[in-house]
Amino acid sequence: MPELPEVQTVVSQLKKRLWGAQIVKFTIYDKQKINLPRQIKHRTIADIVRCAKYVVIVLSAPNKKDVYLAIHLRMTGQLLISRDHKAACLNKSRVDFYTERGILQFCDVRRFGTISYAKINSFARSELEPLEKGFTVERLHALLIASRCNLKSFLLNQNKLVGVGNIYAAEILHRAQLSPKKLCLTLSKKQIIVLQQSIQRVLKEAIKNRGTTISDYRDTDKSRGKFQNRLRVYGREGKACARCSSIIKRIKQGGRSTYYCPDCQYK
DNA sequence: CTCGGAGCCTGTCTGC
DNA sequence: TGCAGACAGGCTCCGA
Numbered sequence: 001m002p003e004l005p006e007v008q009t010v011v012s013q014l015k016k017r018l019w020g021a022q023i024v025k026f027t028i029y030d031k032q033k034i035n036l037p038r039q040i041k042h043r044t045i046a047d048i049v050r051c052a053k054y055v056v057i058v059l060s061a062p063n064k065k066d067v068y069l070a071i072h073l074r075m076t077g078q079l080l081i082s083r084d085h086k087a088a089c090l091n092k093s094r095v096d097f098y099t100e101r102g103i104l105q106f107c108d109v110r111r112f113g114t115i116s117y118a119k120i121n122s123f124a125r126s127e128l129e130p131l132e133k134g135f136t137v138e139r140l141h142a143l144l145i146a147s148r149c150n151l152k153s154f155l156l157n158q159n160k161l162v163g164v165g166n167i168y169a170a171e172i173l174h175r176a177q178l179s180p181k182k183l184c185l186t187l188s189k190k191q192i193i194v195l196q197q198s199i200q201r202v203l204k205e206a207i208k209n210r211g212t213t214i215s216d217y218r219d220t221d222k223s224r225g226k227f228q229n230r231l232r233v234y235g236r237e238g239k240a241c242a243r244c245s246s247i248i249k250r251i252k253q254g255g256r257s258t259y260y261c262p263d264c265q266y267k
Numbered sequence: 268c269t270c271g272g273a274g275c276c277t278g279t280c281t282g283c
Numbered sequence: 284t285g286c287a288g289a290c291a292g293g294c295t296c297c298g299a
Contacts, residue, residue, distance in 0.1 A: 002292070053293080053294095073292095074292085075294095076276090076292085108276095109277055110277050110278080111275080112275065113293090114294095147268090147269090148268065149268085153270080156293090165292060212292080214292065216278095216292075217292070234292095254270070254271065255272065256291095257291090
């Protein structure tokens with residue numbers, strides 16, 4: 001599920017609802033895969049930020065250094081805020097964090113998601129954030145010429161540019177009219193400019209629409225995103241391209257589905 | 268360095 | 284209706 005726009009939506013909501021709240025207690029249900037230290041109890045949520053696709057919760061305590069909880073939602077992870085114990089019982093949760101403002105629940109059917117504890121914010125890695133100032137045409141150009149892979153693999157590689165996943169990679173390339181099979185090395189300066197703009201525009205538009213709900217993604221209120229209504233290629237195999245009316249194709253790249261229009265993404 | 272495949276998990280959908 | 288197999292938004296590890 002969640003790529004940058006979904007994680008950003010969740011982070012914004014969490015910040016609005018839980019900023020300054022104290023963790024009164026927490027209960028781990030999935031003890032097989034999740035382990036958290038007792039020290040996080042009685043700490044205050046001093047901040048909630050997004051680092052790549054991680055939700056990072058900053059926990060403070062008087063006269064102590066901050067500690068960090070980093071949550072990665074992977075495929076089916078959800079962070080829900082429930083008003084009380086009764087409401088929380090309706091959700092199958094892996095961890096519940098009780099605060100005076102509600103219960104933060106980490107739900108995750110496939111259990112691929114992770115939640116980890118650290119004394120430093122090691123999750124704010126140095127890779128390029130597509131919506132920050134540092135994401136310039138020049139930086140993107142430098143990364144592209146150093147890559148021997150195709151554009152789809154490049155966009156999915158979180159060691160280069162963070163936040164883009166399978167859905168948005170497809171949408172970004174369609175918007176930029178670039179083939180997912182095209183080698184990064186072969187982009188012209190003009191195409192790099194278009195790609196850089198497409199990445200930012202698609203991600204910003206998706207954030208405005210509160211993300212994409214295909215099946216599992218929900219925000220903290222269990223509401224669905226809206227960007228699925230604006231998808232131009234993802235999940236639209238066999239349908240007409242909105243730009244040129246050709247039939248949208250699906251191929252496999254690195255074991256994952258890639259949707260694209262063979263006519264207007266030929267370059 | 269890059270690629271493809273397997274693995275981590277469970278639920279849902281498809282076709283026989 | 285039942286069942287096997289394919290597939291799903293992410294990421295990491297392995298061998299090639």
